[in-house]
Amino acid sequence: MSGKIIFLLLIAVLLAACSPAGTSTLAVAVTEPSASTSEGATPITLIDDLGRTVVLAVPAQRVVSLAPANTEILFAVGAGAQMVGRDETSDFPAAALALPTIGGYSGFSLESIVALHPDLVLAQGGGFNSPELVASLEELGLTVFSLPNPTTLEGMFNNLETVAALTGHVNDVPTLLASLRARVSAVDEKIMPLSYAPTVYYELDATEPSKPYTAGPGTFVDLLISRAGGVNIGSALEGQWAQISLEQLVVANPAMIILGDAAYGETPEKVSQRPGWGTLTAIQTGQVFPIDDNLVSRPGPRLVDGLEALARLLHPGVFK
């Protein structure tokens, strides 16, 4: 029965190895030499998407972004130079590509994040970065702020203000917001008098062309299409990534097809060759257009670019 004895010994070893005494907590002291610019500044206190109160004594100088929208926001508010790391999918602006990555969609590397000594890790809430990830980073002694996943343009503008506050760019943000708001109003003003609102089918994925996916209600795609003077046929469906059948599509017969999956190789030519799609008016009239999906799906400042791009597609006569 020596096997049993060996096993019991093994269990004992495991138990000993797991006792909290083994957790010699050598907390990383993130000493910041950059505090000289903010003498006497009051600490920055904000509540994040998870309801956590996050306090920064001084504006963050070493920021790791865990989401592409966060990276775009950081650069937009002028904090790009304070970034020290990004997630794999942060590919805009081009300057972000020079930063080291800390993992991405399939999993983040905690040790890569710790090794960068960030004084702020900017996560994205609303199901993008999980609460487990935030808890893990917090347990490692890092300051994490989970940015709400907005559902309106105002919500996105609030995020710009939040990130500006966290990174010490509060003074620059009014100009940015004013210009973004002005661009949105310019679109609104041109759309307002129009009586014609074309119906739009926005394609997210057509791996199975008879049952493609489209953007449902509550998405930025849906919001921006109506703001750009169109009617998203997906808004009548259920769920944000909504499946639509070719039959429903034929009945709805959209005036325009916009290919959000253009980045995955879908082209107007390919769409017109799909079996059964030839009956759609949009195909017969050549109203099929590719778009950069990142402009209309990432909750960052480029949503305004996306709004303008959609408005130009939907009402080419007015936006020239």
Place this chain on the structure above:
Amino acid sequence: MKIRPFLYTLLFLVLVVVLSIAIGSVFIPPADLGRILVGWMKREALSEPLKTFAFILTDIRLPRTVLVLLSGAALGGSGAAYQGLFRNPLADPYLIGVASGAGLGAVLAMSLKWPYSFWGLMAVPAMAFISALLTVFLVYALARVGRTVPTTNLILAGVAFSSFASALTAWMMLHSTGELHRAIAWLIGGASQAGWGPVLTVLPYLALGLGVLVLSGHALNLLQFGDEQAQQMGLPVTRARALILLAASLTTAAAVAFSGIIGFIGLIVPHVMRLWFGADYRRLLPLSIIGGAGALLLADVFARSVMAPQELPVGIVTAIVGAPFFLWVLRRAKNQGYW
């Protein structure tokens, strides 16, 4: 009892543990590793970058290594027990619904909004654990015929209920909005929560469950003769089987709760151990526990270094690397009729 198989598997385990501590997406030069150890022994304060490296070792790699080790041990041990219990080479720890039950509980927990607090964060593992055990009890009750629980009934009830639970899980995932990615990661064994909390939470269940399993080797040996024979040899068959089933399911449920559903380890590790070291369950169980720990840890080392700093869900690695390895072992085995 032969000691050599234990030496081999323990040696393998120790090697993998060293590998797991040494390898990660942040490269720690071996010389620095030595300096850190010396610094600890002399109780000196470490300077940068040694301080950061030491923090990564003690607070990230070590707890992760131990959690993966425990999960692998649980899956290997309960896999061997399930195979012995059902006398079926296709049996694995998920056979009668632990995985599908845990998946249903976890995805249900993810679809609800929890406060960001200790208990809010415990919701997913706790619901996965409870739902896994409830599933096993339900399947056991459904399979019952009078005072006996025939294994065939148990397998069929388990498979049927698993399909039902998986369908519910898939339906919930289709109707979720933002939590889809989190759910998929959990279901393919890519969940990970850092720190010692998860380790300390699962430890009591695993110690209890694995303890029972290690002591049940003799009973499992008797069960291989068939129920009637085992009964005649003095084994209270129904009660022994229920106890082993409970221990194996408890172990698996605890392992799955924090790590997600990691496939294949519970199926192949016991087979490899059986092919190499024979089918005596008194030996097979502890060997599968040690082997499972080593195998899963090796898969985890792969998962976090192949695409570093990206991490692959470990459940993908266990099948992609594990399946060819198992086929190789199977082809080379001399005792082909080993089962």
